[in-house]
Every structure is written in structure tokens, then in C-alpha cells.
Amino acid sequence: MTQWQTESNEWADRHRRSLTTRHTYEDVLTDREFELLVEACSELPEPRRFQARFICLIAGRLGLRAGEIAHFDTNWLDWDRKLVRIPKSEPCACGYCHRQAAQEASHNETLSVQDALASRWHPKTIASARAIPFDLSLRVELCIERFSDRYSSFPHSRTTVNRRVQEAAEQAALSGRVYPHCLRATAASYHAYKGVAPVPLQALMGWSDLATAQKYIRISGTATADAVRQVHY
Ligand SMILES: [Zn+2]
Known part of the structure; x- marks a missing residue:
């Protein structure tokens, strides 16, 4: 495949994705x-x-x-x-917070589930505290x-x-x-x-x-x- 074809395919892929991805505002x-x-x-x-x-x-x-x-x-x-x-943050130990804490700990070796749970619940991002x-x-x-x-x-x-x-x-x-x-x-x-x-x-x-x-x-x-x-x- 020539470089032009590769670029053209990438562009087509991006274009197709932009047409098929649903945005919440829709x-x-x-x-x-x-x-x-x-x-x-x-x-x-x-x-x-x-x-x-x-x-x-x-x-x-x-x-x-x-x-x-x-x-x-x-x-x-x-x-x-x-x-x-x-x-x-807001103290919470609901099922959802437990699952989220377990997931956070599994992605971070230095973080225990207990520590991750200690900061639960918290909103999605820092900017979400408002x-x-x-x-x-x-x-x-x-x-x-x-x-x-x-x-x-x-x-x-x-x-x-x-x-x-x-x-x-x-x-x-x-x-x-x-x-x-x-x-x-x-x-x-x-x-x-x-x-x-x-x-x-x-x-x-x-x-x-x-x-x-x-x-x-x-x-x-x-x-x-x-x-x-x-x-x-
Ligand atoms: Zn919770």
C-alpha cells in the first residue's frame, strides 16, 4: 500500500467514525x-x-x-x-463505590482497595466539585x-x-x-x-x-x- 493510500484510508476511517459515533448532545x-x-x-x-x-x-x-x-x-x-x-468526596461504601475502588486498585500497584475506598465516593473529576x-x-x-x-x-x-x-x-x-x-x-x-x-x-x-x-x-x-x-x- 502506498503512503497516499494509507493516509487516505486513515482519513476515511476517521470520517466514518465521526459519522457513526453518537454524541450525547444528539x-x-x-x-x-x-x-x-x-x-x-x-x-x-x-x-x-x-x-x-x-x-x-x-x-x-x-x-x-x-x-x-x-x-x-x-x-x-x-x-x-x-x-x-x-x-x-463523600463517605460511602455502596456496591458501586466498592466496585470502583477495586477497579482503581487493580490499575495501581501502590493503591490498596481500602485506600481507594477511603476516597469514595468522589465525583468524576476535580472540576466536578462545584x-x-x-x-x-x-x-x-x-x-x-x-x-x-x-x-x-x-x-x-x-x-x-x-x-x-x-x-x-x-x-x-x-x-x-x-x-x-x-x-x-x-x-x-x-x-x-x-x-x-x-x-x-x-x-x-x-x-x-x-x-x-x-x-x-x-x-x-x-x-x-x-x-x-x-x-x-
Ligand atoms: Zn457509593
């Missing part, structure tokens, strides 16, 4: 789909009804990850400033108040977080895939569309990389439209 729900999902939660029996609503709202509007929701603790709530503070305002809408604020009336921490595992979203999506008869991470992407897209700038959007979502925020802002088109209109009007 699964972002429209405002209407999101409202239908929240509405459908109320048709589930308690306590699944409340749990599904809580998950959909804090994932789909505040952008929490499934792991963050499963480890959600009311200690994270700063009522004076109306913030959810995702900590750097403060998220929850008074963006009364609906979200009230849902967080109701949660703290009922629970001191999320009462189930991460698997349950996935299951509740699935149940709500089935109840809403939404076409397309609905899962916790696409709700997080829906939150990112919602804030980008409202005009949140790249740096605060990055901080809100806890991304390590500013480029991710810029991608959501570019896709939303709001900043582009505003800048173009400013020139023309």
Missing part, C-alpha cells in the same frame, strides 16, 4: 419532550413518582450526573445561598425542598437512578433514547440556549474542558444569532 430533549417527561413522572406510583421527578429535574435542569444523584445528600444544600454544593444554584425556577427549588422533607440522602443506588428515568420515559412514550446522561446534556443545552457564557457554563456543569461548553453554545446558536444581529440591526 440525544438532548427538546423543551416539549422534557415537559412531557416531567409530566409523566406524576403518573407513576409513589415513591417512584417523587423520585423520578426529582431525578428528571436535577439532571435535566441542574445537570447532575447519575452518580451524583445516587450519592446526593441534603448536607450538600446551602439553604442561605440556594446552592447544591457537590463535594470533592456549586449549582437551585433557585433558577420555583419548580426546581420546591422539588429540592420536598426531597429534604422526605430524605436525608438519595435512598437508592445508581441503577435505580437509571431505572426511574427509564420508567418516566416509557410513561411519556418518548421516541428516542432517554437516560440520565442525556438529561444532563439537556440541562447544558438549556443553559446554553438561554445565553449562559462559556466559563460559567463550564463551572455549572463541572467540565474539565472549556471546549465542551463552547460546543454546546455553538450548537444552541443563541450566541451566534445575538452577535450577528448586533452587527446588522
